[in-house]
Amino acid sequence: MTEAEYLANYDPKAFKSQLLTVDAVLFTYHDQQLKVLLVQRSNHPFLGFWGLPGGFIDEHCDQSLEEAVLRKLQEKTAVVPPYIEQLCTLGNRHRDVRGWSVTVCYTALMSYQACQIRIDSVSDAKWWPLADVLQIPLAFDHLQLIKQARERLTQKALYSLVPGFALSEPFTLPELQHVHEVLLGKPIQGKSFRRRVEQADLLIDTGLKRTERGRPANLYRLKSDTASYRFLRNLEC
Amino acid sequence: MTEAEYLANYDPKAFKSQLLTVDAVLFTYHDQQLKVLLVQRSNHPFLGFWGLPGGFIDEHCDQSLEEAVLRKLQEKTAVVPPYIEQLCTLGNRHRDVRGWSVTVCYTALMSYQACQIRIDSVSDAKWWPLADVLQIPLAFDHLQLIKQARERLTQKALYSLVPGFALSEPFTLPELQHVHEVLLGKPIQGKSFRRRVEQADLLIDTGLKRTERGRPANLYRLKSDTASYRFLRNLEC
DNA sequence: TAAATAGTGTCTATTAGACATTATAGT
C-alpha cells in the first residue's frame, strides 16, 4: 500500500484517543508575595472549583501546543506573558472521570500590573496568593502541577534571573532580590546577588531611579536573553 | 445539570481529538561512543524510515504516560531502563500528515549489555552511533527530539552523575568520566571529576577491580539517588 | 625496567557568604 492509499483510507475516528488539554501555572509577584492565576470552572467536571487556566486545543486556531496555551492565557489576561516554559505532561487513567486524560502544562510569568484591568473585569479569573491556594480544593490534579511549577521556579531562583519576569518593568535590584528570597524562603546576601547580576550582564540600567524611604534605587529592565541565561554556580542559601 | 447527568450524556467521540503518542530517546554508551536506539517503521507514514521507539497509548494496559513509554521500550529491549525522564511534549498541526499530532517524549538511559541479546534478535531495532543518526533521514521530527535529548544530557553531565546510567555495572571511574567527556566533547580534569564523585557520595565501591593495561581500576555501582542528585557548581570545561 | 593506566597532592583562580562601611534620599 502506498502512503497515498493509506491516507485515503485513514479514519481519524477509528482509534480511541485520549482527552488532551493544555494548562498553565501563571505566577506573578505582588504585595511582597507570589500569586498564581486561577479560574473558576463553569463546566463539569469540578464545576465551580478553582483550577488552572487552560483547555482543549482548537485545531482551527492553534498551530502548536504553545499557541494553544498562549491563546488560553490571553483570553483571561488579555496579554501574552513575557516568559513561558513547558513544565511537564501529566497523563493517566484516573485524573479525569471522563476517561484517560492528558494535560500539557506550562509555567509562565508576568507582571501583576500588565493584566490587572482585565482580571478585575473577569469575575471567574483571580490572582490567588500561593499560600492560600494550598488551603482550598482545586480541580483535577492542579494542586500537584502548581507545586511542581513552584519547585522548578525555586530552582531557577538559584541559578538564573528568570523570576524577574514576574515583575513589572522597570524594577529595582532589591525588588528582584526579594522575588528570589520569597521563592527560596530565605534571605540572600545582597552583595552576592548584586555581584551575580553584574556578572551576568542581563539588566539594562534605565538611568531612572525610584525613591521610597531611603536612598533611591536604580531602575532596570531585563534583556531578552534572561530567559536562557544560567549561572555556573548556584546560590547556596 | 448534575455531574452524574453530565457524565451520562458525555460522548467521548463528540469532540475532535488529536493524535497522541509517546516516544523515547534511549541512549547507551558502547565502543567509546554514545548510541541511540532506533526502530524501523513498519507502517505509514514514514514506512521503512528509522525513528524513535514509541507509539500509541493502550488504554487497557497503560495506567499512565510513563507506563506506556516503558511498555514500548520493553517491547524492543526486554528490560526497563534504570533511568527515564520526561524530555518535552511536541505538538502541532504539521508534524504528522494525518493531522494535528502530539508526542510526549522521554529520555532514557541503559547499559548496552542489558539488552543486547534482545536487540540482536529483533531485526527492526538497532543501536545507532549518534554521529551516524545525524546523517540519515528520520521519521517525523525525531531528529529534533534526539538533538534536544542529547543537549539536555550534556547539561546533566555538567552538574550530575546521571550519565552513569548509560554504563553497565560495575563500572570504573575512568569509564564514567569518559561518558561525561564524550557528552561534553572535551576532556575533564581527572582530579576535579574524582573530587566531585567523592563529595557526592553516589558510588558504591564494590571492592572489585578491573585490569586492562595499567593499574587496576576500582569498580563501582550507582546509588539509587543518583538520578536526583545535583551538584551546586557546574563543571566549567 | 618501561609503558600504560589509576589515582593523589598541592597550588592557583574564581566566586559565594559574611559583614562592616559608605552613599543618598526623606523627615
Add this chain to the structure above:
DNA sequence: ACTATAATGTCTAATAGACACTATTTA
C-alpha cells in the same frame, strides 16, 4: 542630625582547573 534603604569594600571559605607526582599492573 537621624533613620531608612541602596550600594560597595573586603575578608574568608569552598571548590574547580592545572599539573606534577605516586601507585599498580602487564610486557
